[in-house]
Amino acid sequence: NKPYITPHTSTTTSRVLRECDLYMPKYDNDVDMKSxxxxxxxxxxxxxxxxxxxxxxxxxxxxxxxxxxxxxxxxxxxxxxSLEEKVEKGCLICGCGLGGGVAPFFGLFGGLAVNELKKDAAVAASQKGIQAGIAKAIEELGKIVALSEFNLIKWNAMVTSTTYNQPMDLVRIVSKAYYACEESTVAEKTRFCLATNAWDQKSSTLALQTVTREAARIAGEADEIAKTTKATEIALANAESSYLYSAIGYSVLAILIMLLVMIIIYLILRYR
CATH class of the missing domain: 1.20.5 (Single alpha-helices involved in coiled-coils or other helix-helix interfaces)
Known part of the structure; x- marks a missing residue:
């Protein structure tokens, strides 16, 4: 008997990666990859x-x-x-202009400006003095037996720039408050009216004399405060104007120095 060899065909696929497979273009014929x-x-x-x-x-x-x-x-x-030529001509022209017109103009203008500033400062100082006097008069009037609590009188409207330092005007204002104690039931409950009524029980004229005397004194104090404030403000304004005038003088001096420097530059460029 002959030995019979039966061929066997593998039914499984090998998954071993060979080296040649690494370099094989697998997608050359793939339409999607080409796209x-x-x-x-x-x-x-x-x-x-x-x-x-x-x-x-x-x-x-x-x-x-x-x-x-x-x-x-x-x-x-x-x-x-062309700078040298321009500097030479410019220095000569500017020197003449500054020396002949600008420096005197600054001196004249500076003096006029300082004088106007002094006038404005005097007006402002007077206004500040008046405001200080009015504030002092209202403050001191309020100290007359708690008169500041007396709301039936508009103090800011009554004490003005024309009445704050006038004794008779302040006396008239305080007298109005005094007589309001008898005319208004609301005023009777204020401390001012209670105090004046107590004085009237001792003497019929004691309360009125006391408040009017205080009002006259307050007018003098308010006037003094106004004058002091005005003098202080004017002194400050004069100091500022003096400083400003000095600054203008220094500016004119600086212009003259610049003029001298320009003339020197001109001479150097002209005769070198």
């Missing part, structure tokens, strides 16, 4: 073209800027070449 590669190549080319266009625009812009800078440098060189 992806074509899209990638096309997009890459477009991006390179766009980049090149941007670079061309930037190069053009930089070239224009460089040309502009070169033109400015050339113009600057031309200006610098």
């Amino acid at each position: 992806v590669k074509e899209n990638f190549d096309r997009q890459t080319s477009q991006r390179f073209e766009q980049y090149e266009e941007r670079m061309m625009k930037n190069r053009k812009k930089y070239k224009e800027q460089r040309d502009k800078d070169i033109q400015q440098i050339i113009l600057k060189d031309k200006v610098e070449k």
